[in-house]
Amino acid sequence: MTAATTDSAAAEADPDPINQVRRTLEGVLGVAATEGNRIDVLLNGDRIFPAMLDAIDHAEHTIDFLTFVYWDGEIGTRFARALAGRANAGVRVRVLLDGWGAHPMDRALIRDMERAGVVVRWFRPLSRLQLGRMNHRTHRKLLVIDEAVGFTGGVGIADEWKGDARNEHEWRDTHFRIDGPAVDGLRAAFLADWAETHLDLFEPGVDRFPEQPQAGDAVVQCVRSAAGPGQSDVALLFRSILQLAEQRLRITTAYFVPDDDLTTRLCDAADRGVEVEILLPGPHADKRFVQLAAESSYATLLRHGVRVASYQPSMLHAKVITVDGLFATIGSANFNARSVTLDDEINLVVIDPGVVSQLDGQFENDLERSVMLDPTRWAERSFLQRVRETIVSPMRPVE
Numbered sequence: 199m200t201a202a203t204t205d206s207a208a209a210e211a212d213p214d215p216i217n218q219v220r221r222t223l224e225g226v227l228g229v230a231a232t233e234g235n236r237i238d239v240l241l242n243g244d245r246i247f248p249a250m251l252d253a254i255d256h257a258e259h260t261i262d263f264l265t266f267v268y269w270d271g272e273i274g275t276r277f278a279r280a281l282a283g284r285a286n287a288g289v290r291v292r293v294l295l296d297g298w299g300a301h302p303m304d305r306a307l308i309r310d311m312e313r314a315g316v317v318v319r320w321f322r323p324l325s326r327l328q329l330g331r332m333n334h335r336t337h338r339k340l341l342v343i344d345e346a347v348g349f350t351g352g353v354g355i356a357d358e359w360k361g362d363a364r365n366e367h368e369w370r371d372t373h374f375r376i377d378g379p380a381v382d383g384l385r386a387a388f389l390a391d392w393a394e395t396h397l398d399l400f401e402p403g404v405d406r407f408p409e410q411p412q413a414g415d416a417v418v419q420c421v422r423s424a425a426g427p428g429q430s431d432v433a434l435l436f437r438s439i440l441q442l443a444e445q446r447l448r449i450t451t452a453y454f455v456p457d458d459d460l461t462t463r464l465c466d467a468a469d470r471g472v473e474v475e476i477l478l479p480g481p482h483a484d485k486r487f488v489q490l491a492a493e494s495s496y497a498t499l500l501r502h503g504v505r506v507a508s509y510q511p512s513m514l515h516a517k518v519i520t521v522d523g524l525f526a527t528i529g530s531a532n533f534n535a536r537s538v539t540l541d542d543e544i545n546l547v548v549i550d551p552g553v554v555s556q557l558d559g560q561f562e563n564d565l566e567r568s569v570m571l572d573p574t575r576w577a578e579r580s581f582l583q584r585v586r587e588t589i590v591s592p593m594r595p596v597e
Contacts, residue, residue, distance in 0.1 A: 216549055219442060219525050220417055223547055226438050227431055229419055235378030236414030237546075237553050240351070241560065243359040246373040247273060253343045253375075254280045260404060261291045262388045264321075264340040266299035266530070267354025274355050278307040282314035290404050291316040294392055296336050297323040299354075319395035336391045336542035338530050339373075340384055345408055348376040348384035350529050350544055352452065352517045363512045366482045370509060372450075372516040372560070374528055377413035380546065383420025387544040390422065416550035423531070423543045432531045432545055433538035436519075437463060443472045445522045448561050450477045452515040453485070454492040455534035461495050465502040473505075476533075477564055479515075480508030488534075500573040507568040514564075520557050525549040528557075 220231050240246045254261060254277075261284060268274055285291040293311065295303065297320045308318050321336045341349040351373030353359050361368025376384065389399050400407075423430030440447070440463040447467055454476065456464065468474045476499075483489045496506060519533075520526040529545030531537040548554070 215522075215524055216417075216551075219521075220419075220549055222442060223419055223435070223438055227419070227421060227434055229421060229431070231417050231419040231547070231549070232379035232383075233417050234410075234412030234414065235376060235380045235416040235418045237416050237418070237548055237550065238375040238377075239553065239556050239560075240373045240375060242362045242371060243273070243353070243368065244362045246351075246353050246359070246371065247276075249375055250341055250349055250373075251276065251280050253341070253347055253349070254284060257284050257289050257343045259289060259344045259406070260342075261289055262340070262342040262385065262392075263292070264294040264336065264338050264388050264391060265355055266296045266335065266337045266339060267356055268295055268300035268303045269354070269356035269358075270302060270304045271357035273357050273360055274303065274307060277355050278311055281316055282311045285311070285315035290401065292392065293318045294321055294336075294388070294395065295319070296321045298335050299337070317396075319392070321391055321394060334540055334542075337537065338387055338391065338542055338544045340388050340544060342381060342385045342388060345385060345406060346377070346381060346410070348381040350374055350376070350384060350546065352515050352530065354515075358513070359515070366512050369513045369515050370511070370564070372518055372528070372557075374546070376418070376546070377411070378416070378418070379410040380418035380420055381410060383418075383422075383546075384544065387420065387422050390424075391542060416548055416553060418549070419547040421527075421529075421545045421547060423538070423541070430538055430543070432543050435527060435545060435547070436460060436531075436533065436538060439519060439521055439527060440464060440467050443467050443474075443521050446473045446475075446520075447522075448475050448477070448518075448520045448558065449533055450514070450516045450518045450561060450564070451533040452479060452513075452517060453488050453532040453534045453536070454478050455488060455536070456495060457535045457538075460533070460538075461498060464499060464504055468499075468502045468504050474503070475505045475507070475561075475565075477507050477509060477514065477561065477568060479513055480510045480569065482511075482513045484513050496571065496576055500571065500576055506571040507565055508571065509564060509568045511567050518557055518561070520554050520561065523554055523558065524551060526554050526557050
């Protein structure tokens, strides 16, 4: 064996774990990661909404805003007024609303924004929806300011997200501010949906496409999925994460309805010694039928040693997965069939042990306010509960 061969074998036997994760995900997804990003973790509405509104208030050139949920209430009015205010000041403001998720929005707010010069569009509006596209929505949550600052995560524009998860009226969520080259990926995700609603993707002289600064140390990969049939890049991302995990896998998700393949991969990870923990909504879940669909998979997961906890104080709406203390995926996608096969989603892979440590710390804090499912007690659950699971289980592929 030559010296070169020996060196090559040693490198393969002891790779840099961070680079190995990066190259694996780049190779599987065909999406290059970017260096030099900064990720600020924003916990709950008390921190999320002020950060977003402050960024809007300081916009000088452009604002691109896309959301699935925009409901009536005080926070919706504040956002509409902030966006209208910047449009009145000469900032180009584009707002894209999902035709289903934002349908309850007060139309007076839309009229106020449009009078101020905000360009408002609906993604697949219900009045003109084709039957074949009815179930394919945009679930992305994106705010891009001056092509330089981005926000994404789980939060919707509604009063349910106000507060700090102190009680059942204050939803628990995590959102993120991004500075650096990854903002280009967020803008591209906005434009991919905007393209369905408007002829012009950009305006010469307004959209500058600037060079992005090296704002921090995080390596970030932007992963998009498309609202249509078939497997998406988010599906490939989730499957890759489950295969890459070696020590610890922590999943926080609002809607947990894994298909058979994801369930098998979770069990396989636990069988090979990975500590798998899943944190889900508890008594304040906003969609009980989705929770029942999740519960139909609990028995299998628990048999393989997967730990399942339910968050007690309020509705848990965050979407965060951390792996081995090395990397995380954050964004809009839930760990369910809908996010991996039906909806437009945007997720970021963040390779930054510092950020992951912060997210793991939040996971541990949330566990302290949660109840761990006892495998023995679950095996003895009532006949009525089992019947409910059986009835709802066929819905798993579309929830």
